[in-house]
Structure formats: structure tokens, C-alpha cells
Amino acid sequence: MFAKEIIDLRSDTVTKPTEEMLEAIRHAELGDDVFEEDATVNKLERIAAETMGKEAALLVTSGTQANLISLMTNANRGDLIILESQSHIYWYEVGGISAIAGLLPWPLKSLTGSLDPEEVEAAIRPQNIHFPKPSLLCLENTHNRHGGTIITPNQIKAVSAVAHKNNLKVYLDGARIFNAAVALNVNLKEFTKHVDNLMFCLSKGLCCPVGSLLVGNQEFIRRARKLRKILGGGMRQAGIIAAPGIVALESMIERLKEDHLNARHLAEGISKIDGIRVNLSRVQTNMVYFSIEGLALTADQFISKLKENNILALALSENRIRMVTHKGIERKHVEKTITTIETISH
Numbered sequence: 001m002f003a004k005e006i007i008d009l010r011s012d013t014v015t016k017p018t019e020e021m022l023e024a025i026r027h028a029e030l031g032d033d034v035f036e037e038d039a040t041v042n043k044l045e046r047i048a049a050e051t052m053g054k055e056a057a058l059l060v061t062s063g064t065q066a067n068l069i070s071l072m073t074n075a076n077r078g079d080l081i082i083l084e085s086q087s088h089i090y091w092y093e094v095g096g097i098s099a100i101a102g103l104l105p106w107p108l109k110s111l112t113g114s115l116d117p118e119e120v121e122a123a124i125r126p127q128n129i130h131f132p133k134p135s136l137l138c139l140e141n142t143h144n145r146h147g148g149t150i151i152t153p154n155q156i157k158a159v160s161a162v163a164h165k166n167n168l169k170v171y172l173d174g175a176r177i178f179n180a181a182v183a184l185n186v187n188l189k190e191f192t193k194h195v196d197n198l199m200f201c202l203s204k205g206l207c208c209p210v211g212s213l214l215v216g217n218q219e220f221i222r223r224a225r226k227l228r229k230i231l232g233g234g235m236r237q238a239g240i241i242a243a244p245g246i247v248a249l250e251s252m253i254e255r256l257k258e259d260h261l262n263a264r265h266l267a268e269g270i271s272k273i274d275g276i277r278v279n280l281s282r283v284q285t286n287m288v289y290f291s292i293e294g295l296a297l298t299a300d301q302f303i304s305k306l307k308e309n310n311i312l313a314l315a316l317s318e319n320r321i322r323m324v325t326h327k328g329i330e331r332k333h334v335e336k337t338i339t340t341i342e343t344i345s346h
């Protein structure tokens with residue numbers, strides 16, 4: 001009996017480490033990273049800082065931890081944080097922004113994830129005894145809940161200029177910033193040069209088992225390191241996490257193009273099926289969000305029917321579905337997904 005092949009489109013977080021990564025883990029030079037003595041972690045942090053055009057970097061356990069640490073590093077309790085209303089920090093991080101960082105999120109709506117500089121300016125109210133201090137603008141690129149959409153370097157520049165003019169810092173949740181850079185064929189530094197600090201994830205499309213990196217100036221990283229410890233994120237022989245990260249930064253970025261082509265193929269294929277609606281202009285990287293409003297099925301029923309065919313996807317609401325392409329998804333899996341959706345939709 002052969003094991004059933006599962007087509008897992010729930011997220012690019014399901015990717016497994018490559019053979020080369022496992023080999024790198026086996027041979028990693030290790031030390032105690034709380035003493036900053038793990039040579040492999042130190043090397044990864046150097047490469048990350050260089051890649052992003054910043055002074056320093058810090059390996060942390062997850063994207064959520066990176067975002068929380070950066071909120072606490074960039075702002076003081078009670079401060080006001082401007083972010084996009086569908087951002088990951090606001091939606092999916094268990095309210096850590098308030099529960100742990102003690103900050104007031106000030107969400108602004110947008111059409112595709114890119115904030116309007118004028119609306120940001122309007123949200124920064126003048127100093128007044130009644131108002132909290134606005135101290136940080138958070139961006140997200142690619143923007144997950146808007147469909148993996150890209151915020152262009154020019155859009156980042158415009159909105160960051162408004163923040164900086166008003167003495168706010170700018171932080172980028174760049175969990176999938178490599179997808180944006182590869183899709184636009186633009187150097188990463190174009191996306192990072194207007195923000196003060198950022199994070200990116202190793203554990204998504206880059207296929208590492210664990211880890212994210214915070215990147216910024218020396219002082220930001222020094223304070224972030226301390227906060228990582230408070231939050232229980234000080235790791236010891238973390239070189240076993242950093243080693244696959246180095247492989248990822250050296251060899252896993254260009255291949256993201258394949259994921260984008262597969263996402264586009266999937267989106268175009270299912271957009272032809274009656275009852276399914278895909279906004280193709282939003283399919284810019286490795287995500288496909290679509291509505292099944294026109295089908296006589298709820299999202300949960302749709303997901304179960306896919307599962308009977310060994311295909312996994314996420315239901316985001318009564319009729320909204322998300323599929324994400326990654327290294328484990330090849331063209332033949334996309335074809336099978338399209339034909340399966342055709343069948344269950346009739």
C-alpha cells in the first residue's frame with residue numbers, strides 16, 4: 001500500500017526542511033546563543049542584516065514573537081500604533097499587542113493592504129492631554145489577508161515619509177517580503193530602506209522548520225535581545241535552527257517564482273468554474289483567496305469535500321477560502337486541485 005499523497009494548500013508554513021537543510025543542521029557549529037556564542041546563529045544574523053541593508057539582526061522563535069518584540073521595542077506601554085485593519089498583528093496574534101505590549105492599536109482600512117498616506121497623516125492627531133502618544137506605523141508585505149498582495153517600494157516610501165515627518169517609527173512585518181521582492185524582481189533593500197526595522201520568516205515559503213529574524217539598527221537589536229529573553233525566547237544551541245536559515249537565504253529565494261506561477265495557474269483555473277469568484281488582480285504572489293458564494297456549499301462543507309480528495313485548504317469565513325502554494329506543491333497538484341474543485345462544485 002502506498003501512503004496517500006496529501007496536497008496541503010493550507011499554508012506555506014507546512015513546508016518541511018530540505019535534505020540540504022538537514023545536512024546543514026547535522027554539521028552546524030554550535031554554542032550558547034544567550035551568551036551570543038553560537039557561530040551559526042551569528043553568521044545567519046550577519047547575512048540577514050546584510051541582505052536587508054541594516055546594521056544588525058536577531059533570530060527569534062516565530063513571526064508572532066518577532067512582531068511582539070518589535071512592538072515592545074519601538075513603543076512604550078499606552079502608546080498608539082497605526083496598522084492596517086486586516087494586518088496579521090491585529091487579527092491573528094492573540095491580541096498580544098494589547099495583552100502583553102499594552103499598546104492601543106489604531107486600525108486603518110485599505111483596499112489591498114497599502115495604507116493611504118493622507119489617512120495615516122489624519123490618524124496622527126496633534127498632541128493633546130486626551131490623546132495617547134502615536135509612536136509606530138506597522139506595515140505588512142506581502143499582505144496576507146488581502147491575498148498575498150504586494151506593497152511597492154514607492155508606496156512604502158510615501159507612507160513612511162508621513163510617519164517619519166511626525167516622529168513615528170516604521171516597522172515592517174515582512175513575513176513574506178521575499179515573495180514581494182521576487183514577484184517584482186526588485187532588490188530587497190528597496191523595500192527595507194524606508195522602514196526603521198522589520199522581521200521576515202524563515203519558516204514559510206523558505207521551508208525552514210522554525211524561526212524568524214528581526215532586523216534593524218544596533219540599538220534596536222540590543223533592546224530586542226533583552227525583550228526576547230523576557231518573553232522566554234532566549235535559545236541555547238540555536239545553530240540547529242540557524243543552519244537551515246543560512247541554506248534558505250542562499251538557495252531558496254529564487255524558487256519562490258515557481259510558487260507564484262502555480263498560484264496564478266490555480267487562480268485562473270478555478271476562476272472559470274461557475275459559482276467561484278477569484279479577484280485575479282489580487283493574486284500577486286503565492287496565495288489564492290476565493291469566494292464560493294455562488295455554490296450551494298458552506299466553506300466548511302467545501303473544505304470537507306476537498307479533504308475527502310486528499311486536498312487541504314483553509315476556510316476563512318462562511319464562503320471565503322484560502323489556498324497557498326509552496327515547495328510541496330507542483331503543477332500536477334495544482335491541476336488535480338482544479339479538477340477536484342470542478343467536480344465538487346457541480
Ligand code: TLP
Binds near residue numbers: 061065142144175203
Ligand atoms: N501566518 C499564518 C497564520 O497565522 C495565519 C499563515 O498561515 O499565513 N505575519 C504574517 C504576515 C503572517 O502571515 C504570519 C503567519 C505571521 C506574521 C506569524 O508568523 P508565525 O506563524 O511564525 O508566528
